[in-house]
Every structure is written in C-alpha cells, then in structure tokens.
Amino acid sequence: MKTIRPFLIALTLILGFSSCSDSEDDPIIIDDNPLSDYVMLTAIVSNTHSVEIYSEAQQAFTVGYNELFLRIKDESSDTYISNADISWKPMMHMTEMMHSCPTSSISVTENASVYKGYAVFQMPGNSEEYWEMEVEFTIDGQSYYVSEHIEVTAPTDGNQRVSVFMGSDETRYVLAMMPLEPEVAVNDIAAMLFKMENMISFPIVENYRVNIDPRMPGMGNHSSPNNEPLVYDAESKSYQGKLSLTMTGYWKINMILKNESSEVIKGEEVTDDNESSSLYFELEF
Template sequence: MKTIKYILPIILSLLLISCSNDSEENSKNELQGLFKAKEFSNNSHVVEAYTSSGMLFTGYNDITLRILDKASNKYVENAQITWKPLMHMTSMMHSCPYSIVSKKSEFNTLYEGFIVFQMPGNDTEGWSLTIDYTVNGETFKISDDINVLKTDLKNVTVFTGSDEVRYVLAYIKPEEPEVAINELSMGLYKMENMMSFPVVENYKIELDPRMPSMGNHSSPNNEDLHFNSIERCYDGMLSLTMTGYWKLNLKLLNANNELIKGEEVTDTNEASSLYLEIEF
C-alpha cells in the first residue's frame, strides 16, 4: 500500500507532463510553416495572425488566425469570425478584396482566409484590420493597424476596363515556380464601391509569358485561365523553360468574349498593358 501511495503521485505527474507536451506539440504542428505576422489584443482575447513569411505584402495573402482566451489560456475551437481590412488615406478610406474566414478542417484552433492588398502603407497612410468574432454566443471586436509592405515585383494590378469597371487582378500561385509546367492561379475582382470587391465570374484570362532579357521569347504548352467555380479563382497552366524574370502578359475577356483589357504581344508590341511578374 505504501508503494502505491508513493507511485500514484508520480504517475499523475507524468500524465500531466505528457498531456502538456502533447498540447504544445499539437500547437507546433498546427503552425508548421507559418510565422506570426501580427498580434491583436483586447480585454478577453489575443488574436494571432500568421502567414508563410511572417509578414503582409501587397497582393494576395493567405492568413491564418487563432484566438487565445486570456482567462483559460487556451485557444478557442468554436469561434465564428468575420474581418474587414481598411486603407486609411489622407483624403479617403477604402477596403480591398477579401474572403470569408473559415475554420481549417484539419486543425482544432485555426481559422483561415485571404486578403488582397492593392497598395502598401507609407508614413502617412496605412491599413487596419478589424476582426469581429463570436465565442459561445458572446460577440467581441478587435482592431489594430497592420503593416503592408510592397513587393519587388508586380503581383497585383488595379485597372479600369473598356467597360469602365474598376478591376483588381492578383497572382496567387505557383508560390514557388519551377522549370516545368506549373499550375497557375489568379484572383479577379471588381470594385462595386470603395468597400465592396466581389469575385468576377466566368471571364477568361489569356496568357502569354515572356522573358524580356532573352529576346522576349515565350514558352510552349501554356493554357489560358478559366474560372474555377469551386475555388472562385482563375486557373490555367504556366510553362517556364528557364529560371529568371518573366513577364506574364495577359488579356482579359468578359463572358461574351469581348476584350476588356490587354493587347497581343507582337514583333512591334513587346508587352501587354495588362501583366503580372514573377522571378525565380
């Protein structure tokens, strides 16, 4: 009996340590490949925002959130979340394209969505992000400024089409291009007003990638981008025959096959006015 008396506390202690280690390990696994970009705080919670780089850039950003309950020091598993990015300019405010926030199905405490920032912040103008969320029927709000940096290459473009509609076109993938035929995705949105940027459906994006430093040569086996109604973006195939800088010359056509923006690349016209850039 004395042996059991002394052994039981040891077993309980080991179990507690094991559970704690398992919890920490699960948390690490959930965040594998992600780095904290921003931390928001109010009286009840800390909302952590993660990206693959630990930063936010112009263009398309996949963002993962999780919510730490300050009272229990545990991450929330049953939240409903909405968010709104807002650019504060000297004379006006506007939003940008962004998705709903949904729970990552394979993880208990992570929530994900995307935001497309059309422009970076600067010394006098910048972005904020407001997050509204509900936990166990109680609503909360949290908001703070966020730092959006400018990318070296054009991965997002804002333009007015021949139909007088203002569009936002953003590069999504491949995140790591290879010398191969790559799956290519872009997001296309229209500006209904300063706060609303819905997805544009059933257009077509014609693709002509070129290497300006190599005689402006193209590549074989590219495929134009068509609307993916499930992912709600535009998918095609991008053939890259060598490493270096590529200009993705584009033409945007509406559902009636009418040209909205962009031109053919020819011997006398080296680039389309509608393009995005990659370098690898």
C-alpha cells in the first residue's frame, strides 16, 4: 500500500487537472464574425437573405467618402455566403428627380464572406428626400435583389469633405477627400475625383492635378510650407499629395483643379483680395 497510494494520488491529481482544463475550455465561445468590432449601419432583410452593411469607424452613412463592408446571410441556415457576385446602387429620391452617386465595384476581402467597396454621398437626406440602397447578388446562379431606405447624414462637425461643382468645361464633377487623421506635421492627403456622366454613372477622372493652399481663416489666413499638389495614382485610382498643418485648429484647404492640359477647371488663387477658393475642403482638429 505504501507504494500504491502515491501512485493513486498522482493519478487522481492528473485526472483532476485534465478535468479542470476541459471544463475551462468548454464555455469559450469563439466569435466567428470578422466584423464584430465594426459598426453595423444597416441590415437589409428579405425573405431569403439579409445584407449587412458595416463601417470600421463611422456611426452612420455620411455625406462624403464612405468605406463600407458587406456580409450576406442565408436566413434559413443562419450562415454567411462566400464568394457571391454583388453589385449595388445607392439612389437619391428627390422631389423632382432621382440620381445615384460615385461608387466602387464590390470586391471580396481576405475573408471570403466579407466584401468591401466605397460610396460617395453628395448630399444628406431630409424629411422629403431620401437615399435608397439597392443591392443585387448572385449565389449559385440564382439572382437576388434587396433594397432599403438609408439615412445619410451631414458630418457632425459641419466641415466640407466633398464638393460637387460644374467645371469650366461644362462637366459636373464630384471631388471627395478620403479619410484623414490630421496631425501637426506634413500629412499624407488623398482625394477621389469623378465626373457625372449621367444620373447613374460617375466614372473616375484620371491624370488631372489638384493644387492645394491650406489656410487658417481665424489666424490671419496664414498658410503653411511644404505642401505638395495631389496627383493621380493609377494603383489606388486616387489623387495623393502632402498637406502641411503647422498648428491645431480650423483649416480651409483651398484648391485649384487643373486638367491634363493644365487648364483650370475649378478654383482660384488665394490673394490679398481673394481670401479663399470656391473649391475647398475643411478640417478641424
């Protein structure tokens, strides 16, 4: 017994530790939603599927550039669809007309059940005019369609991040600033430029140039050094440049848009007699 008892005690301890380890593992629930840390802006539900639309940082659909992520759920099996073909069309229902907005195609991410794209809303909705998100998708050769009214709001800080204008060439353009976290430094700045081909089509404009002149209206309208114009980058299909911010506060980023022939399409130089351009973005930090 003197030799058997320690063995039994050791065996009991081993089994006990094994049992505790199993019981600790059992309650762990793995969250398999890759967008669990994102904000779900809406879920468009039909009889068979629902389309969930997420944002990484925004709390709502907002006027300007919106990077969005989508998932499609099969309502009968409560599972998410991978590798579907998806297209979308936001439509603004105005009192006398309808129009869409610049959007990207929708592509699959590294997670096959998550899709992404962007939409640039030119204006907010109101009590009489509203945006509707239309989504079409194909799964195993079967096509589906869902739509829902969505609320698009103006930026909470009131600053302008998108400009819609008629150029000197009689073409209507949409110029949108991409997300920027400004610092007192020389910042990377990017924007996207589209032309309005018709009420539905907004193709990207390539190889123009956006000169920038940031000013602080509340501080004598002073500018800053080391700014670089936004030039077209074919890989990202955006315009990229450098924005110098020398202090915190409200900045107006005055701009001049030029075409491939260096002709001014929109905007004016800032001078002693002209405090700002008619083409600009705003930011405050």
